[in-house]
Amino acid sequence: MCTGRVDLSFILRAFSNGLDGVIIAGCLLGECHYITGGNYGTLSMTHLFKKLMAHVGLNPERLRLEWISASEGMRFAEVMNDFSRSLKDLGPIGKGEGIDENDLRFKLEAVKNLIPYIKLVERERLRVRFETVEEYDEFFNSDEGERLFQELIADKLEISQIMAFLRERPLSTGEISEKLGTDPSEVSKHMNSSSRQGLVNFDESQKRFVPA
Numbered sequence: 001m002c003t004g005r006v007d008l009s010f011i012l013r014a015f016s017n018g019l020d021g022v023i024i025a026g027c028l029l030g031e032c033h034y035i036t037g038g039n040y041g042t043l044s045m046t047h048l049f050k051k052l053m054a055h056v057g058l059n060p061e062r063l064r065l066e067w068i069s070a071s072e073g074m075r076f077a078e079v080m081n082d083f084s085r086s087l088k089d090l091g092p093i094g095k096g097e098g099i100d101e102n103d104l105r106f107k108l109e110a111v112k113n114l115i116p117y118i119k120l121v122e123r124e125r126l127r128v129r130f131e132t133v134e135e136y137d138e139f140f141n142s143d144e145g146e147r148l149f150q151e152l153i154a155d156k157l158e159i160s161q162i163m164a165f166l167r168e169r170p171l172s173t174g175e176i177s178e179k180l181g182t183d184p185s186e187v188s189k190h191m192n193s194s195s196r197q198g199l200v201n202f203d204e205s206q207k208r209f210v211p212a
Helices: 008-016 038-055 073-090 101-126 133-140 143-166 173-180 184-196
Strands: 022-026 063-067 200-203 208-211
Touching: 008 022, 008 038, 008 101, 022 038, 022 073, 038 063, 038 101, 038 133, 038 143, 063 073, 101 143, 133 143, 143 173, 143 184, 143 200, 143 208, 173 184, 173 208, 184 200
Parallel strands: 022 063
Antiparallel strands: 200 208
């Protein structure tokens, strides 16, 4: 299967099922067997998913992309062994990052709920085409790449996480802040916005937010 067929939801499903890491191995850039250049799209998508992982508190190194030709059996074995060792060092997913098991489930659910939007944004605003891995690395790690991620995805991802947490139980601003690992002022901003949109209400009796 062409790596261009690998969807964001495939990777997310693997992590949601408790896998500690995902590795994607594809043909070398410029040597796509299907003449579609699908591996370029995969490179862009992998960078984006790593940003999503970092934003919800997961180590991006749990996702790895390697270019390996069909004749490189020895290198394939070396890469897999190296990745296996890396995952052992990272520890079980969530636990290695200090994330509660239930909180991890809600964080991944939040990403899942946002995937249709993320795919649209990726296609319309974040899709780039360079010739080398280094150029992709430079773009996604640049101030411009980070600005676009923050502008288009970060806030919506935080709100999606908040809604996932609130569907479990009512929470205060401080409790939400602790779960997200972000400043309470940022949470307050999101709650005010979500309240105006009719997504949440503040329950005076509990002094906590609840889904509308």
